[in-house]
Amino acid sequence: MDSADWFIKLTAIPESPLTNVTMDNMQIHTHNFFKASDVDKFIIKNAAISTKDSLISLLDTRHLLFENVQFKVPGDSLTVDIKGPKSADILFKNCEPDHPKGWKTSAYPVQASK
């Protein structure tokens, strides 16, 4: 993707969330990043994502995985805003930076150490 205002804008239905989306092997250049509501299982992997606004906004989003993603964002800092009681299991795996600003680990909610 050479240029876009938004990478992803996603409005699904609370009683019928968007399910089982996989995006693989992408180069993204965009202004705004990712805004989603009512999602269950969404994977973005093997991607280089360059955005001018680093905000990821999630509402009742669960099972979201970023894997092998290089984020080129201002200040090398990702911001994730999570709302909704169903939001859970959001994971950054082998990403750069390896987790969003303010997170102590790469997972939300913080996983108990084994």
Next chain:
Amino acid sequence: MPDFKRPVFPSRTIDIRKSGAKQGVLATAIIQHCIDQLSTQGGGTVLIPDGDWFTGRISLKSNINLHLSGDARLHFSGDVKDYQPAVFTRSEGIEVISLGACIYAEGQDNIAITGKGTIYGPKQGGTVRSQVMDSIVIEDFVSYKTPVKNRVYDGKNGGYIFLPMLISPINCTRVFIEGVSLENTAFWNIVPIYCDHVIIRGVTVNSVGIPRGDGMDISSSKNVLIEYCTLSCGDDCFTLKAGRGEDGLRVNIPTDHVVIRNCLAIKGHGGVTCGSETAAMIKNVYVHNCVFEKTNVGIRFKTRRPRGGGGDSLYYENIRMYQTGKAFQWDMLGSTVYVGDLAARLPAREIGPLTPAFKT
């Protein structure tokens, strides 16, 4: 997917001039007579030669190839009377009896529109464009409880019509559209409805500035190949649909097995759009090697709470986007203008037969 092959037509050809067509004079009956006569003989090519030709609705018949020469310009009438009697069609995912399409076909096999000529939609300023029912959303105007035979909107005595599509075969098999350019449509451009085995290739569409001027709408059809097409549209470009709400569920024919490849969307609302009519499901779609330029959305998924169905097994690969508004958009709630309070995210509603879903 089936093994697509270029269709074959008998070698006999009728030039519409030899049947009496004259440039600048409405030639509907002559063109239709050429089609009917040739089809009765087993088929062949009806030739629209170079020049400006004027017509009302024409209906393709089995084994007919309507061929437009490179400098042929086929202009469609702007008057409702040139599209009567009304025919069976589907408008925005709801079955009606109305104007159908400029180039229409019902229940035919092995039909084609080929050549490098240009097809112009209904002339501006005519009754086609002034008698359109667009004051309310269609499902509030046409009840799914009304028998289809009673849903007649033929425009007689100044009554309402539903806009004709530019090319729309319904219940046809082996449909082939190649090379032509489309301009000045009144509504959606190329719309196979309930068709099986459709090839659309090398087609150019320009409907920029025309509201609801979708490039092509694959509507409850299966085994469809679209390739080497270039679209600049006033609405969505490559679009996949499967009926609207209760009426779409009643018909229950999905759009299934569609390949879109090596295509360009220059301008439009969505580059490739699923929906918003999703009732009978859009499934098994593979879009690859395509470029979307200044589309508002690149890959777009639309439905609404009362639309039903949804999408499943939708694959996109090797897509390039440039100056796109939103690269990916799922819009499953819509706006209050079309669905009232159902556009509000909360409260969550009970899941029912009309609840749509997109997955995979």
